[in-house]
Amino acid sequence: MRRLGVRVNADTAAEVDTALALGAEGVGLCRTEHQFLGERLPLIRRVILAADPTARDQALVALERAQHEDFRALLAAVGNRPVTVRLLDAPLHEFLPAPGQALDAGEEQRAAALREANPMLGLRGVRLALLHERLYPAQAEALFTAWADVAATGVRPELEVMIPLVSLPEELAAAAAYVRGAADAVAARTGVAVPYRLGTMIETPRAALLAGELAEHAEFFSFGTNDLTQLTYGFSRDDVERQVLASYQERGFLTASPFARLDPHGVGALVALAAERARSVRPGIKLGVCGEHGGDPESIAFCDDVGLDYVSCSAHRVPVARMAAAHSALRQRQDESGSAR
Secondary structure, three states: OOOOEEEEEOOOHHHHHHHHHOOOOOEEEEEHHHHHOHHHHHHHHHHHHOOOHHHHHHHHHHHHHHHHHHHHHHHHHHOOOEEEEEOOOOOHHHOOOOOOOOOOHHHHHHHHHHOOOOHHHOOOOHHHHHHOOOHHHHHHHHHHHHHHHHHOOOOOOEEEEEEOOOOOHHHHHHHHHHHHHHHHHHHHHHOOOOOEEEEEEEOOHHHHHOHHHHOOOOOEEEEOHHHHHHHHHOOOHHHHOOOHHHHHHHOOOOOOOOOOOOOOOOHHHHHHHHHHHHHHHOOOOEEEEOOHHHHOHHHHHHHHHOOOOEEEEOHHHHHHHHHHHHHHHHHHHHHHHHHHO
16 A cells, blocks of 8 residues: 555664564665674774774774674575665764773874864765775675675575765765775676665755766665754754754744654755656656654655655664555545545
């Protein structure tokens, strides 16, 4: 009955298993930076901070091996369903040692030079990858090798590789070249030409406005509505949720937090515009939402109305999202039958 697909935001095989049991149709967002935390944090730290190229290369090899294992488990759990893997997006400061925690004075000096006043808008996503040019190729090679491994068992996930925080078509083109190079390297090494789609997140207003140009390089878009909301309103979510939003709702300025319910007039207008411009260039482009709005019924109805293909949400929201998508489809049919009378 419903047209809108429902996927899950999941980073591990266990999370995928839970979501599939709840009716998810695939993975709409795997956040690879979550695989770098914990015991692997020193590896990504060495990649970023090592003064010695040999030490950096050794850390990259170890990181690629670790991600390969994670990806293989994730893809095996997904099965023959779609899975969107976002390459590294976390702000750089999440990987840097705290002041005084570096291994030596040289590392402390290099870390200090990289600390930012506004890390959420600084060196993260595609920007970090373009300055550390072996990072995305290493991730992509680990992912494609894992796909070749699970394909040998008869499992063929519908793989989508996503580039985050793009604002310039040139950024996307450069990152796409890294991914293509990784696919070619894996094909040469394994004999497996991994089928995949390459796409990008739309999470800056400029990316939404330039969706037509970005669609020349992308086979799918996923709207990262959390960041898109922050950047459209000029809100720092961590700050305004504590102070501003409650006051605004009491005064009647807002009926709900724009981080919980998609703002149809501002953020939603950018989503609709981007969808229109992207499809004018690439009519078959896949469009989805992977922010928290993907689990909110009113936001889901909006996504259905503007013709997106799927929403992606946390596992516990999957049943709600499926029901909301069905209600939206029923409402649309009732509206169509009413207007035909």
